[in-house]
Amino acid sequence: MEAASISKGQDQLSCPVCLDLLKDPVTISCGHSFGMVCINACWDQDDQTGIYSCPHCRETFTSRPVVRRDNMLAEVVEKLKNIELQAASPAHCYAGPGDVECNFCTGRKLKAIKSCLMCLASFCETHLKPHYEVPGLKKHMLIKASSYLQEKICCQHDEVTKIYCRTDQNCICYLCMIYEHKGHDTVPAVAERNEKQVRTRNIFHLVHTMSTVYAYLLHYPERLKKVLCHLSC
Numbered sequence: 001m002e003a004a005s006i007s008k009g010q011d012q013l014s015c016p017v018c019l020d021l022l023k024d025p026v027t028i029s030c031g032h033s034f035g036m037v038c039i040n041a042c043w044d045q046d047d048q049t050g051i052y053s054c055p056h057c058r059e060t061f062t063s064r065p066v067v068r069r070d071n072m073l074a075e076v077v078e079k080l081k082n083i084e085l086q087a088a089s090p091a092h093c094y095a096g097p098g099d100v101e102c103n104f105c106t107g108r109k110l111k112a113i114k115s116c117l118m119c120l121a122s123f124c125e126t127h128l129k130p131h132y133e134v135p136g137l138k139k140h141m142l143i144k145a146s147s148y149l150q151e152k153i154c155c156q157h158d159e160v161t162k163i164y165c166r167t168d169q170n171c172i173c174y175l176c177m178i179y180e181h182k183g184h185d186t187v188p189a190v191a192e193r194n195e196k197q198v199r200t201r202n203i204f205h206l207v208h209t210m211s212t213v214y215a216y217l218l219h220y221p222e223r224l225k226k227v228l229c230h231l232s233c
Contacts, residue, residue: 013077016056017042018174019162019188020141022077026067030059033073038174040067045178081132100145102127112145117160120149156180164192 015022017038024036032054034042039055043064046052052061093111095101101109102124112122116131118140123131131137141160146152154161159173167184177186 013080020160021081022073023139025070025073025077027070027073028054028065028067029061030054030057032056033070036067036069041175041178045182100147114142114144115146115149117141117143117149117153122146162189163187164189166192
């Protein structure tokens with residue numbers, strides 16, 4: 001239950017552009033919140049047309065809105081980070097087969113709970129703490145512990161590829177979405193993955209149903225013959 005609550009909190013406090021937890025959050029007039037860097041990057045692109053819009057709801061503004069850091073929202077994000085760190089607590093759980101090891105443990109490695117896309121390293125609970133406490137490290141992008149960090153980085157922009165472009169059918173980063181893939185049909189990569197899993201399950205159920213119907217029809221003449229024989233007796 002606690003894990004589900006944390007996951008829901010992460011969704012509500014994620015930037016709609018980069019899909020990471022809000023960093024230096026700002027709330028614009030339509031009520032949606034973004035990381036300051038992300039919303040400014042979007043509006044820098046809109047400078048060409050002079051028409052600015054909310055990347056989430058597409059409400060337009062005739063002049064570029066002035067954004068200020070939402071300190072109250074920033075505090076909520078920090079509290080969520082601390083709760084996440086405490087809840088993750090495989091408090092000194094050693095890494096086993098298939099687990100991601102902490103790159104900074106000496107001797108027997110502890111299980112990593114997060115990987116950093118800036119450090120390209122994975123951290124256990126103890127070694128992750130500086131990323132929540134040191135100002136310079138707070139801006140680093142943390143993801144679920146992964147052994148395949150390099151594959152999650154856009155080779156062009158060095159940003160995490162958390163967006164799926166349906167137009168070109170590949171994973172891209174938020175800068176790709178703003179520039180090279182502007183106007184394309186894009187969705188969060190996790191949403192695309194979930195949708196594909198649903199489609200796969202539906203196809204499996206359809207094949208199973210068709211197999212059942214085929215088996216029934218295959219034996220239908222024999223069953224019909226038995227019924228007619230029974231009725232004629």
